[in-house]
Amino acid sequence: MxxxxxxxxxxxxxxxxRIPPEKRDLYLQRLAxxxxxxxxxxxxxxxxxxxxAELAVFGLVHGETDAA
Numbered sequence: 608m609x610x611x612x613x614x615x616x617x618x619x620x621x622x623x624x625r626i627p628p629e630k631r632d633l634y635l636q637r638l639a640x641x642x643x644x645x646x647x648x649x650x651x652x653x654x655x656x657x658x659x660a661e662l663a664v665f666g667l668v669h670g671e672t673d674a675a
Contacts, residue, residue, distance in 0.1 A: 609643065618657060619635075622661065622664050625664060627667070627668075634663050634667055637663035641663060642655070642659050
């Protein structure tokens, strides 16, 4: 389970709006998996959430490509 502040949730939602609806589940799965790797004792810093959300978006927005 991932617990975010209201401000962090707004950030995640705002970035998620760029993603086609059919890919938003994948975005949230990526986000949760990456945040779990960065989990700190006191939750997540805003900078961590921003970094991870931007990484999770990569390749899901039309016109972006994965480096794979």
